[in-house]
Every structure is written in C-alpha cells, then in structure tokens.
Amino acid sequence: MSDKVFVSADEVARKAGVSRSAVSRTFTPGASVSEATRRKVTAAAEELGYHVNQLARGLMRNESGIVCLIASDVATPYRSALLRELTLQLQVAGKVTMFVNTDRSDGSVDRALHQAIRYRADASIILSGLPDKSITQLCLRNGQRLVLINRDDDQPGPLRINLDDRDAAGRVVSAFLRAGCTRLAFANSEAGTPSLMAREQGFIAVAKEHGLDVIVERYGWTGYEAGKIVAQRMLTRKERPDAVFCATDLLACGFMDAARHQFSLSIPDQLCIVGFDDIEQASWTSYHLTTFAQPVDTIAREAVTWLVDGRKDTPDGQSLKLHADLVWRGSVRGG
Amino acid sequence: MSDKVFVSADEVARKAGVSRSAVSRTFTPGASVSEATRRKVTAAAEELGYHVNQLARGLMRNESGIVCLIASDVATPYRSALLRELTLQLQVAGKVTMFVNTDRSDGSVDRALHQAIRYRADASIILSGLPDKSITQLCLRNGQRLVLINRDDDQPGPLRINLDDRDAAGRVVSAFLRAGCTRLAFANSEAGTPSLMAREQGFIAVAKEHGLDVIVERYGWTGYEAGKIVAQRMLTRKERPDAVFCATDLLACGFMDAARHQFSLSIPDQLCIVGFDDIEQASWTSYHLTTFAQPVDTIAREAVTWLVDGRKDTPDGQSLKLHADLVWRGSVRGG
C-alpha cells in the first residue's frame, strides 16, 4: 500500500495556478467559475490524472451518492433480472450501487442496513427479508430513504412496491375454468414469503367463489427441485389435478419436467399450468409456459425515481400496487 | 434532507465523558483502550445509535474497504452465479461490493473504473470487457488492485484468472470419439470473447490432430436464441454433424431444443452435445446436459484472497489457469 498516491485538488490548483476552491468549483456543477479558469483547471486535472475524492465530497455534502441493494438468492433468474434493472436505472440516475448479499438467516438484513448506515448510503432497497422495526426507524431518522419490494410491511416511511397478487390469482382461475379444468391445485414452497402466500390465498379464495376446492402442496425452498417434488406428491394422489398454478416459474419448470418425464402427461392436453415471474426459461421451447410477467422495469423505475428526486413533498413513501400481465404461451388450453 | 442527523463521535464522547480519541479507539480493532472506557463508550454509542462514518474513516486511512465489481449481462445464469459467489466471499473478507453494470459499448468499462477511482475503491474485479491500458495504469498507480476474470490480457499488474479452455476442448474431442462420432461441429456466438475463441480454436486443433474437420457456425450474442439459430443452420446442411460442442450452456440449451423439436432428433442417440459453464438449467431434466463446470468458488476465492491479504509480496498478479471438470450427464453416449 504505497502512500500518497492519489493526486489531490491542491496539486491541480498549484499546477493550474489557481486556488483550490477554483478546482473544487470546476467539478461542482452549477458553481461559479469563469470559462478561462475552468479550462486551465480541466487541463491540469487531465494531465495529472485527478479524480474527485467522493469520500471527501460525501463527507462534506452529507450525501454519498451510494444506494444500498439488499437481496438474497441473487443467482435466481427473477432476482438477477430485477437486480440488473435496478442497478441500470440507478446508474443513469447518477447513483452508485452498493450490493449486499444476505442469506435467509435472521439479522442478516439488519447487518446489511448497518453497513448502509456506516457508508452513509442515501437510500437502501430491500428485496429479501424484512428489517427490524428499530433498524427501519434508525435509517429513516438518519435521512436514509427505504424501498421495500414485494415485502408486505405496513410501517410508514419506506416506499412499498408490491404486485397485485390476488388479482393475478383471480385471472388464473378464470383461465383454468375457460379451459374446462375442474380440479385445481396450487404448488408452493415453504418459504412463506408474503407474495407467495398472497398468490396462494388469492387463488384459493377466488376458486371458492366458483365453488371449487384447491389442492395445495408446499415443499422446500422456491426452486426447480421443489417443483419436481411437489409434482410427484400431487400427481400420485388418488384424484390428480388437471390445472395447477405454480407460485413461481422455477417451481413450474420443475413441475412440468416431472409431469412429462415421470408421469408422461401431456401439457396442456392433460394438465394446464400457469407460473409467475416470466423468467427467461419460461419462454424456452421445452417449457413455453403461460405465466405472469413481473413489471421489472416499472418496479425499478418507480423505486429509483422516488429515491432520487424524492424531496420533502413525499417524505413518507406510499404503497404501490402494480399490475402483472398474463403472458399467454402454450401451457394452458385455449389461450 | 434534514441536516445534522447522524450522530458523531463527538457526541458519543461527550455523553460517555471521555475524549473523542477514546471513542475512535474503541471502534478501531487493536487500539489501546482500557476495558472501563470501552464499556462506557459502547454503552453511550448504543444509546445514541452511533455508527462509524466509513467515508471519514476511509478518507483518513486512505482505504475505503470498497471493492468494485464490473460486469455486463448480469442476469445471465453463469454471470449471476459468479457474481453471487464473489460478493459472498468479499463480504466474509470484510469488504463491501460496489457494483457497476456495463453494457457492451466501448468505454463502458473505463467509465466504471473511473467511478471506482472516485470512490477510492481498494480493488476492482472485471468480468466483462477490457479496460484501456491507460486506465489500467491509472488504477495500478493509485494503488488499486485489479483482477481480470476470463479476459485474455497480457499486461502485468492485474491478477488474471482463466480456465484452461484448450485442455477442456481436448477432452470433448476424446469424449466424442469414444462415443463413435465422426462429424464434429462447434457452435459459437459472434461475441468473440477470448474464452469463447479459445474453446473454438482448441477444439478445432485437437480435432485436426485426429484427422477430423470441424464445422463451425457462429451467430449473434451468446444466448439461448442464438443456440437455436445455430442449430437451424447446422442441421439443414447436406452433411449434418453428429456431435456438437457448444461454447456455452445457454447456446447448448437452445441448440438442444431446436434439434429435438424442430428436427426431431434424439439426444444422445443421433446427436451428442457438450456445453460449457454448468449453469443450473444444464441439470434440469429437459436438458440433462454433459458440460464443463466453471469452478466458480475457486475463482472467487483466488480473487478475493489475492485482493485482501495481497501485500508487497505479490505486487504483480500472476496468471492463474484453472481446471474445468467435465460433468457427465445424458447428452453424450457412453458416459
């Protein structure tokens, strides 16, 4: 670690023959500098390889330009897509993403938020888990804005972005009925995430309105393997369902593979399937899955705009409920 | 933006009835503080909700604790898996990840590195693209360590981690020959990434040693759709190949789907296929793809340990060549 390596504004000022304030102002948009000095400064800066020290600037301005992204299971198709979109939009908004990978253990999110505070992040976006109330308060008290995505929480302050899962569930029932299905089922994991549970309960409720019971099966963590196992359990029942709504596309992919290769069922002729998320694999020929598209870009846009130009006018974030479009492919009869 | 929100070490010191230095030392591992004062300080800090300002600390220590991760196509299965592993390992090493999403345009990586410099990142890890030599020099001159993953570059300074692609290609040829295949092909994209080209050239070279020509087809960007199109082109040729090595698992998945559903070919009976990366989907029942596993954890471990405890002893990073294991599944005869 060789010391004294970075060139500072002082050195630039000396080389350009101006004061250090002039250098500072040159790199501060909207500050008052004459065109002549600005040119001298930029020339000297270029030559010396000067770069504003954002640590120092953040210290002064009390605004680091950092936004903290907190998520688990980032290698998952849906998560990584959302992450991609968020970082992209943050970048165009001139923010910098600090990324924290949480596990599913308690306190993991809290630790992440503490890190965000230590680095004086301007805001944090939480995709997984739920922070302790006290930590939330701490963040808000420190002027840090908070966004919760797909986390059902009712404390005021953070912006909460959710999908209308119940509404989506209702549309699945209609689709299944239109396809002539009568034995409905819901495939879920044991994760118990708010959005997962909302889909399950919405589906059951709407089915009941039509006088139908729903077979529910849950297993393990929300992934491909769990989907296969849920399928094995459901399809060995005495009365096997003819339409299943999977809480997630990953579950659906596993379910389809088991249904086809272990039970030799033909989709959608003998079994209709609907997923959720519209991950890339849902469009692959082997699956061609009818599913709900998460409005990833809208989610990201809403989050970022609220964070960035959110001022006094919206101190408390409202609760946003977004609509998920049903993408018709080949896993349900009569699209 | 309500001002004066964060509690500073001064306030903690006042509340605890000690000097500011005592507070600072309490939060500096290895500093000299008596047990009595430490307790007083931590109590006061807890009560006030004090958190060390890393911006200020980084400014003093000239070491921010930030590591910059630079990558494009992050929603891709392989990339997201590598990213996950890297952030995970960086976290246990006590570093913080700053994530920059690049596109495939020129200068995108350079901009990312400039950002890393502005935030005084301790190091940068580059997964995509290649920075301009001048920028590399700038980073190194500023004491910033650099890791290049799967980028073929020969400038000294950065640590370069690569796979032994040629060796892997050789093992594919052997596998195909053992399966009795005679018409070999290589499916690639037009991305021209060093690792992609190394696989292609290695495959061709080894095949030639066995007196075999290789049909090569390239199309578009390295993804599922490109795999389908490459398959359509290859399988409509007068003499259709009976064994194809796909540069990437995504290409292989697309290739398999086209081969099965558009050409009604049976894998591996009529067509053997090998991929590269061992993404999660390769293990799905619909594909069951024989492929090379990227040693993601080893890559991440090597990168992080070199970054973290890399001291004067290894000022210049060496070039690491890692081995990729072949994972036998069902897409090649006679595993």
Added chain:
DNA sequence: GCAGCATTTGCACACGCTTGCAAAAGCGGA
C-alpha cells in the same frame, strides 16, 4: 478616468475521523 454593478476568486472554516506524541495515570517494589 470613474462610479455602479455583476461576476469571479481566495480565504478559512467545517465535515468526522485516525494517530503520533507527550502528559497522566496506574502499579509494584524499595
């Protein structure tokens, strides 16, 4: 040349922290 004004410049302080250095405190033995 000079008053009157708008624009630009430099000074100096602040931001929150670490750390070298010297003074203070603790401690055991005579």
Added chain:
DNA sequence: TCCGCTTTTGCAAGCGTGTGCAAATGCTGC
C-alpha cells in the same frame, strides 16, 4: 513516599473536499 515502568488518555494536526463571505476583478455607461 518515591522511583521506574507500562498502560491509558487527551491534544492537535491532518485527510480532501464544499461553501459562505468578503475582496478583487471585469464590464458598461458616463
């Protein structure tokens, strides 16, 4: 009680930047 020693503590100088304020400069119209 005092001495020599080790441990702990406080002081103050920095780290690189932004910005209010007053002085300086430039420009326009006499």
